[in-house]
Amino acid sequence: MTDTTLDGDETETRTGAIKIHGPEAFEGMRKAGRLAAESLDMIAGEVKPGVTTGALDDMIREFVLDHGALSATIGYRGYRHASCISLNHVICHGIPGDKLLKAGDIMNIDVTVIVDGWHGDTSRMYYAGEPKVKARRLVDTTYDSLMAGIAAVKPGATLRDIGRAIQTLAEGQGFSVVRDFCGHGLGRVFHDAPNVVHYAEYKDRWGGVHQAPDTELKPGMFFTIEPMINEGKPDVKLLKDNWTAVSRDKSLSAQFEHSIGVTEDGAEIFTKSPKGLDKPPY
Secondary structure, three states, X not given: OOEOOOOOOOOOOXXXXXXXXXXXXXXXXXXXXXXXXXXXXXXXXXXXXXXEHHHHHHHHHHHHHHOOOEEOOOOHHHOOOOOEEEEOOEEEOOOOOOXXXXXXXXXXXXXXXXXXXXXXXXXXXXXXXXXXXXXXXXXXXXXXHHHHHHHOOOXXXXXXXXXXXXXHHHXXXXXXXXXXXXXXXXXXXXXXXXXXXXXXXXXXXXXXXXXXXXXXXXXXXXXXXXXXXXXXXXXXXXXXXXXXXXXXXXOOEEEOEEEXXXXXXXXXXXXXXXXXXXXXXX
């Protein structure tokens, strides 16, 4: 699940310090990440026109429970579902319900599981039927942006290098990077330091320039990278439910997310699909 602020949202557990983890923590994250990825593998064959987003969420909840794990999102700040399902112009935190999928819909499904106290957090895009060409290009670009961000991870690089890789690729394809949400540290804490923004810099409406943190990456850091890319402008509108974030201009939006650990020579992806179903079509 995307961090909902750039300042941190779990003051009782977030100290602001970036944790450095050892081998046992890597093993814990591998198990949690694998189960999260397996839940998204499972749901791939169920996404089709005529299915409700609530039915998909029910399948994910049962899958997680059947594997002896917990869903981190159920009960989190009052949230009641095992996933967020964000259709078309919904950027993130779409709430599952009675909405029927239609042919051509694109959607992000985001899950976080807890296995032995460790959090596996990941999301992927899915198609209901055949999407339009522009929608497919948006999804492909978003996945490529995620992987470009991950490729920038290595000791001595910075969080800003991750954002620069994502921003350069996405904007080079004519799309925009959402600034209102970010990735986050995780491990035994759902949302931890650091915040991982998906840009190097941007100008606000008053002409001010904002840059991503230049925090140096070190082996043992755990965090998510989860770029949200819009077909149109990057501006966000939060709906009255205080969860669902949509593109203000109602343009399509896409997102992919992996949980990773910084290694001695790069990054380990904890949430890679065991079946190779990392991007659609599946």
